Amino acid sequence: MSTRIPLTRLSHAADLSLPEHATPHSAGVDLRAALPEDAPHTLEPGARTLVPTGLKIALPAGCEGQVRPRSGLAVRTGVTVLNAPGTIDADYRGEVKVALINLGQEPVTIERGMRIAQLVVARYESVDWNEVDTLEPTTRGTGGFGSTGTS
Ligand SMILES: O=c1ccn([C@H]2C[C@H](O)[C@@H](COP(=O)(O)OP(=O)(O)OP(=O)(O)O)O2)c(=O)[nH]1
Numbered sequence: 325m326s327t328r329i330p331l332t333r334l335s336h337a338a339d340l341s342l343p344e345h346a347t348p349h350s351a352g353v354d355l356r357a358a359l360p361e362d363a364p365h366t367l368e369p370g371a372r373t374l375v376p377t378g379l380k381i382a383l384p385a386g387c388e389g390q391v392r393p394r395s396g397l398a399v400r401t402g403v404t405v406l407n408a409p410g411t412i413d414a415d416y417r418g419e420v421k422v423a424l425i426n427l428g429q430e431p432v433t434i435e436r437g438m439r440i441a442q443l444v445v446a447r448y449e450s451v452d453w454n455e456v457d458t459l460e461p462t463t464r465g466t467g468g469f470g471s472t473g474t475s
């Protein structure tokens with residue numbers, strides 16, 4: 325039960341393996357850095373960068389791609405996705421890129437082929453607005469931001 329998604333690989337990703345589900349029920353597929361072999365990128369603490377994946381995809385209408393951090397990389401190094409979750413629109417035909425930031429205290433080197441993030445494809449609802457005078461009441465009402473207590 326999977327969705328076939330058209331993909332093209334740019335020349336700088338030609339020898340990189342395609343993103344795959346690491347286990348049968350992994351939600352995401354890992355995205356690899358398509359940086360030049362001889363030009364790894366060192367992220368100093370607090371620095372951010374946009375990393376190419378060398379991939380272009382055509383998601384079906386009604387789907388989006390979510391670019392999410394990898395927990396292992398985040399916990400080990402402090403490198404995470406700056407705009408998490410990044411949004412890949414179904415009508416985007418450019419290269420998928422990953423905005424990374426180093427929230428750790430040590431420099432981290434991003435090398436070609438490194439798995440830097442994961443892409444989750446999800447369905448979304450298109451919306452249009454129905455402006456009304458009053459909204460249907462609910463038990464929660466206007467309570468939020470901790471209104472139900474902390475334990
Ligand atoms: O992590 C990301 C986020 C976005 N994109 C690409 C695909 C997406 O469809 C497009 C626009 O993203 P978004 O809407 O988040 O950016 P924006 O700043 O609102 O740009 P735009 O005005 O082009 O929508 O950029 C990526 O490759 N990686």
Ligand SMILES: [Mg+2]
Pocket residue numbers: none
């Ligand atoms: Mg936008």
